[in-house]
Amino acid sequence: MRIVIAGGHGQIALRLERLLSARGDEVVGLIRHAEQSDDLRATGAEPALCDLESASVDDVAAHLRGADAAVFAAGAGPGSGVDRKETVDKGAAILFADAAEQAGVRRHVVVSSMGADADHPGDEIFDAYLRAKGEADAYIRGRKGLDWTILRPGSLIDDAGTGLVRLEASTGRGMIPRDDVAAILAELVDTSATAGLTLEAVGGSTPISVAVKSVAGN
Template identity: 80%
Template sequence: MRIVIAGGHGQIALRLERRLSARGDEVAGIIRNAAHGDDLRAAGAEPILLDLESASVEEVAAHLQGADAAVFAAGAGPGSGPRRKETVDKGAAILFADAAVRAGVRRFVVVSSMGADPEHQGDEVFDVYLRAKGEADAYIAQQEALDWTILRPGTLTNDPGTGLVRLEAHTGPGTIPRDDVAAVLAELVDTSATAGLILEVISGSTPVSVAVKSVAGN
């Protein structure tokens, strides 16, 4: 498979790139800082230099041509202000979805956030973030040309992955290593039977492949 990942230098994205390339997939990651290219190459991914805050749908679609799946893993980051929550966490996600539709890429997986809600109230930066993610999710969920799956992890940690998760429509709050989120994403990319699902994931007791097959069968 050829898989294109938006936000290719993110902590989850780099883990996902290593995992996908190790199993033989052709992986490309979109980055806006050329200095990050070597990190992607080390992870087994082809760097694509493109700024999703300023690129057109046509430019992004050109890089998605021929891909079997697209993963949106970009984010403005914890140090960013409200404006970039709108331009990256919302705007770039919508742009990437529109570009996937334009390029004919059906499989589309999103890294969202637990608590994402277009109706979320509040004016603090994290409130704006949850609202922006929720608005992006709602937009993507309306795209009939996409076989989308939205993944909403709990609180992320850098602990070593266990390979054991709880993956459900609603898990309640919890933590999860980024390693395990990447493992779930790798399974979801391959499992189009999860299309149309919004899933929460935290650490649990079920092996990742079993957890994904379980939700796909519901």
Template identity: 75%
Template sequence: MRMVIAGGHGQIALRLERLLSARGHEAAGIVRDPGQADDLRAAGAEPVVLDLESATVDEVAAALAGADAAVFAAGAGGGSGAALKETVDRGAAVLFADAAERAGVRRLVVVSAMGADPDHAGDEVFDAYLRAKGAADAYVRSRAALDWTILRPGMLTNDAGTGLVALAGSTGRGPVPRDDVAAVLAELLETPETAGLTLELISGSVPVAEATEAAVER
């Protein structure tokens, strides 16, 4: 299958691209900086240079043409202000969902955040981030033409992945290595039955494949 990942040079995205390539899938990553192209190629992914803050729906749809699934893993990143949370974490996610719909790519997996809520209170940048993510999630859920899954990881770490997670509608708060987030994303992409689910993810005691199967059965 061909998978197109927005935010293709992110820490989770690069891990996911390696996993998808190793599993025999065709991965492509959308990046704004052409200087990142070689890193994507090294991860086994095709680089697609496109700025999601300025691109049109048609331009993003063209990048998604022929894909079997799309993953939104873009984010404004640490150190960015509230304005970028709105234009990237919300605006780019909405644009990407619209483009997937226009391109006829039904399967969309979104990397969100635990606690995301469009009505989240507070004046700090992180509060703006949770509102932006929550608004994007709500928009994605409203798109009847998309088979969406929303993944909300806990606190991200660069610890080595264990392959053992807790994955459910509600898990409680906790950390999770980026390695394991990428592993769960790969499993979700290969498990279309997870469409329509919003899942929280933290480190746990259940292997990724079993945790994904259990999430479907719930």
């Protein structure tokens, strides 16, 4: 498979690129800065310069054309302000979805956030983040040209992955290693039967492959 990942230098994306490359997929990671290229090459991925805050739909579609799947794993990051929640967490997600549709890439997996809600109240930066993510998710759910799956992990931690998770439409709050989020994404990319699902993920007791098969069969 050829898989294009938005936010290719992110912590989850780098883990995902390593997993996908190791199993033989052709992986392209979209990055904002050329100096990030070597980090992607170290995972086995091909870096592609594309700033999702300034690119056009045509620009992004050119990178997506010929891909079998697209993964949106970009984020403005914890140190960013409200403006970048709008331009990255919302705007870039919408742009990437539009570009995937234009390029004819149906399989579309999105890393969102537990608690994402277009109507989330509050004036803090995290409130703006959850609204931005919720608005992006709502937009993507409306794209008829995409076989989308939205993954909403719990609180992300850097502990080593266990390979054991709880993956359901609603899990309740919890923590999950970034390693395990990447491993779930790798399974979801391959599992088109999860199209149309919004899933929450936290640490649990079910092997990841089994958890994905279980939700795909519901």
